Amino acid sequence: MASQTETAVADGPGLTSRPLQCQVVTPEKTVFAKTVDFVALPLFDGELGVLPGRAPLLGRLGYGELRIKVGGASESYFVDGGFAQVRDNVVTVLTNRALPAAKIETNGTAERLDEILKRPAVTDAEIAEKAKAVAQLRAMLHISNKR
Amino acid sequence: MAKARAIIKRRKAVDNIRKITRTMELIATARFRKAMDRAVEAEAYTKKIAEMAADLGESSPSTPHPLFEKREPVKNSLLLVLSSNRGLAGGYNGNVLRAAMRDYQDLQAEGSTVDVEISGKRGQNFWKYRKLPISVGYLQFEDKPAFAEVEKLAERYLAMFLEGKIDRMDVAYTRFVNTSRQEAVVRTLLPIQVDAADADAKPADAAPAAGGPARQRTPYEFLPDAEGILQEMVPVSFKVRLFKCFLDAAVSEQIARMVAMKGASQNADELSKTLTRQYNRARQSQITGDLADIVGAATALK
Numbered sequence: 255m256a257s258q259t260e261t262a263v264a265d266g267p268g269l270t271s272r273p274l275q276c277q278v279v280t281p282e283k284t285v286f287a288k289t290v291d292f293v294a295l296p297l298f299d300g301e302l303g304v305l306p307g308r309a310p311l312l313g314r315l316g317y318g319e320l321r322i323k324v325g326g327a328s329e330s331y332f333v334d335g336g337f338a339q340v341r342d343n344v345v346t347v348l349t350n351r352a353l354p355a356a357k358i359e360t361n362g363t364a365e366r367l368d369e370i371l372k373r374p375a376v377t378d379a380e381i382a383e384k385a386k387a388v389a390q391l392r393a394m395l396h397i398s399n400k401r
Numbered sequence: 402m403a404k405a406r407a408i409i410k411r412r413k414a415v416d417n418i419r420k421i422t423r424t425m426e427l428i429a430t431a432r433f434r435k436a437m438d439r440a441v442e443a444e445a446y447t448k449k450i451a452e453m454a455a456d457l458g459e460s461s462p463s464t465p466h467p468l469f470e471k472r473e474p475v476k477n478s479l480l481l482v483l484s485s486n487r488g489l490a491g492g493y494n495g496n497v498l499r500a501a502m503r504d505y506q507d508l509q510a511e512g513s514t515v516d517v518e519i520s521g522k523r524g525q526n527f528w529k530y531r532k533l534p535i536s537v538g539y540l541q542f543e544d545k546p547a548f549a550e551v552e553k554l555a556e557r558y559l560a561m562f563l564e565g566k567i568d569r570m571d572v573a574y575t576r577f578v579n580t581s582r583q584e585a586v587v588r589t590l591l592p593i594q595v596d597a598a599d600a601d602a603k604p605a606d607a608a609p610a611a612g613g614p615a616r617q618r619t620p621y622e623f624l625p626d627a628e629g630i631l632q633e634m635v636p637v638s639f640k641v642r643l644f645k646c647f648l649d650a651a652v653s654e655q656i657a658r659m660v661a662m663k664g665a666s667q668n669a670d671e672l673s674k675t676l677t678r679q680y681n682r683a684r685q686s687q688i689t690g691d692l693a694d695i696v697g698a699a700t701a702l703k
Contacts, residue, residue, distance in 0.1 A: 279449055281446045283439070298624075299624075302624070311621060312453060312457065312630055313624035314629065337630065348449055
């Protein structure tokens, strides 16, 4: 019975007014965990915004920018693939790497992108690897150029 | 006086060694704390992945993945041994290498070609001494293994496994049970064993289940779909598992060194005490001898 009442509370109107928790976890450590107003997740096929009260979600992340808004100020992180989970107003991002936009190494990123673009890829594995590296570097460049 | 001086010399040497071992013990303790903190921080990720996998499993029961596929007979296998770069860590390296050797011989007895990759100078020297072949050696993994580096290895192993270059991948490392217990084990990471995954997932599963029955059966929206996410999650779980082996090995190494150095300091203390006693006795007997000489000379002069 207790479970039913709890679900009822979670589905109630209070959910949208409650704050949104966001935590970003990498295999090495928890990068941050805090209360936010809005989260934009870089999913594999595009960006997805999360506001308080969003329905539960499990999604695959691509390479891109994770934006969070806390009281008007917004922060941006580079996220290197992984998974995202939204449940009960908690957004959990599991990723291999999460870099604050300010800390992205811009030195040589453009050159590396050029170099990779020039590299021939013949087999399926090579093509997949190349596509991945290109997507990764482009996302990095995009985020650091925006600042 | 010659004997007494020799004892003093030895005692000095022992005291110096004690100072060194004591310092090494302190360093190992500090490193152990850091490594332990890292291991604890890393647990959050493992827990979350297990939780998500459990949630996914509810909605899409057992998707076959090529990484789960068992291949019989095992023609080519790969053994990764995690040893330390430095010695003076008690039985740490010995235990790991013994376990690795046993596995190596077992695999060979089964008729498969074994590629051996060794992280750590100690293990490499051991293998070289036995004139056994090493395919790749790593020295960069010290007490702070970085995920990015481990991931590179993991990706290579995954590719090798999927291409059929290896049929099985084992890791020999020291598992960290608790601060007073670590054991050298050999674990098969590829193909991914379901029972091993269950054992890992259990503590993570048990916690939320106890926390509230309300969280069961959350109606998730899946992007792209449950199966797609699960397919993506399988290699990630392998990477995390391999990373955990490295973390465990790092923590265990520091503990082993700490314990070994503590023992060495204690032994040095004892030895120093014994030598002091011997020195005092030697000095006393020398004085007695000298006195007897003087008295003897005095009576002779009378």
